[in-house]
Amino acid sequence: METQYRGKILWIDDEIDHLKPHILALEEKGYDIRTATNGSDGIAFAEDEPFHLALIDQFMAGMDGMETLRRLKESCPALPVVMITKSEEEWLMDEAISEQVEQFLIKPVNPSQVFMACKQVLEKHKIQEEKATSGYLQEFQDIESKLSSDPSFAGWWEIHNKLVKWQLNFDEHSDTGLGNILADQIQSANRAFIQFIENGYSNWVVGQNRPQMVHDTIPIAVAPKLNEGKKVCLLVLDCMRHDHFMTLMTELRSLFDIVIDPSLALLPSATPYSRNAIFSGMFPNEFCKKYPEQVEAMQQEKGVNRFEEIFLSDQLSRLDLANVKLHFKKIWKVSEGNNYQSHVGDYLDSDLMAIVVNFIDILAHARSESEVLQEMVPDESGYRSSVKTWFKNSWLLKVLKTLKETGFTVVITSDHGSIRVGKGVLVGADKETSSGIRYKMGRNLNCNEKHALIIRKPSDYGLPELVHQTNYLIAKDDVYFLYPNQQHRYEKKIKNSFQHGGISMDEMLVPLATLTPLT
Known part of the structure; x- marks a missing residue:
């Protein structure tokens, strides 16, 4: 049986003759080995022909392993390197790691150790993809079984969590060929x-x-x-989906111990309803009854969240926390965030810091207006990637590091998520109907019940009557609403954009994460 070719390896060692058993063992496994007895020759070989991996000994006469590594990376920056050395000194390991060495082996090494190091570097991605494929296919049936068992809210969170996990997995291993199957299962x-x-x-x-x-x-x-005497920062990331938060975990888990609980956005899954609900502690019909000025704001669709600080203060009073020193801030622009980060020390004497950050929501809305953003964020995976990149380099991460160092407990949540819409549906409505794309509020609203939850009695859903005989339409599936006289003008513009206000797991199942500083 012919041995499968596994790749071409350059091995640089001034005692290469002593390593013939190791070389033969690698060749038997399917590797093509080229050897060099010094760094200069090895670099020359690498510049003349392509290699998949280099093995470099640290202690060589003339140019040592670290210098060879640096020069090799200058000419072949993408070539992965395994460093082999007799030394166990930590400074040498630090140097090697700083030069992006893939593996660090301590002599004496046996052939199987070298083989395993080569296999891990060269075949890791392939093995992980195969594992992802088999893992998802096994869990597919488990998810289907849970879907057919009339799951509770906790069950739905578990299902959503599993599906998000596989979305993130397939982001890293896009060649599994199972992306469409996962998308179909999410739709189902x-x-x-x-x-x-x-x-x-x-x-x-x-x-x-x-x-x-x-x-x-x-x-x-x-x-x-707060009742335990702890300082708390409530961070509301507007429009953050559960998968978005999971992409932030890479940065957060090195700072905090994180516990994630599920939370359900209100209907409609939109900022005027769900975010005001967070700060008021009430259903929308309740906060509209208590604060009549909110009704006017929602009727006019202007300044619909301008009373949130008042809502929060009143809620704290109802919870016997009126004496809590509160700091409240909303941040829309990067310049505002950078300025806030530079002055965050001024607010650390607060008992409760409440911060609203709008970047994720703004990204979703701006994408539909910008061809460049549509290229950068073509789908859910691109959206996750953009959120992750923003957060890693953001003022917000710097603020969180400061909060960690000063002992704040941080609660991160969202008012709602979003979904990428794909199907335009015509609705009948009058001129006083609200402008939402995934939900409508007005009177005499009409739509096929297949595409929308039609609410004729708002109080049954905790919703206010903002006009006489108020109706609500809440979109299902990936539907977005269109008026007959505007269909051709808006259909192409809205399709494939990220919207919110409707019923879907990504819009309504949001994380409520409690972050405790690591000590």
Whole structure:
């Protein structure tokens, strides 16, 4: 049986004659080995012909291994390197790591150690993709079984969490060929989730076996920490989906111990309703009744979130936390964020810092207006990547590091997520109807029930009557609403954009994460 070719390796060692058993063992495994007895020859070989991997001995006469490594990286920056040395000194390991060495082996090494190092470097991605493929295919049936078992809210969070995990996995291993199967399963799950929401939501409004919802954020996640005498920062990342938060974990887990609980966005899954609910601790019909000026703002669709600080102060008073020193801030622009980060020390004497950050929401809306952003964020994977890149280099991460160092407990959540829309659906409405793309508020609204949850009695859903005989339409699946006289003008512009306000797992199942500083 012919040995499978595994790659071409350059081995640089001034005692290469002593390594013949190792070379023969690698050749038997399918590697093509080229040897050099000094750094200069090795670099010359690498410049003349392509290699998949270099093995370099540290202690060589003339040019040593570290110098060889540096010069090799100058001419072949993408070539992965395994360093082999007799020394166990930490400074040498630090040097090698700083030069992006893939592996560090301590002599004496046996042939199997060298083989395993080569295999890990050269075949890691392939092995991980194969594992991802087999892992998802095994879990596919488990998810299908859970979908057919009438899951509870906790069950839906578990399903969503699993699907998000595989989306992130496939972001890293895009050659599995299973992306379409996963997308179909997510679509199927969303249809079942719509039934779950339609069947249960009106009961939850009156408190029957209600899941944790976004208006529970302060009493459940913030107030208990304040009562324990801890300083707390509530960070609301507007429009952050669960998969977005999971991409931030790479940076956060080195700073905090993180516990993630599920939370359910309100209907409509949009900022005027869900974010005001977080700060007021109420369903929308309740905060509109208590604060009549909010009704006017929502009727005019202007300044719909301008009372949030008042809402929060009042909620703290109802929770017997009126004496808490509160700092409240909303940040829309990068310049505002940078300025905030430079002055964050001025606010650290607060008991509660509440910060709203709008970047993720702004990115979603700006994408539909910009061809450049549509190229950068073509789909959900691109959206996750953009959020991750922003956060890694953002003022916000610097603020979080400061909060960690000063002992703040940080609660991170979102008011709602978003979904990429694909199907335009015509609705009948009058001129007073709201402008939402995934939800409509007005009167005499008409739409096929297949495409929208039609709410004729708003109070059953905890919603206000903003006009006489108010109706609401809440989009299902990946639907977006169009008016007949504007169909051709807006259909192409809106299709494939990220929108919110409707019923889907990505819009409604949001993380409520409690971050405790690592010591």
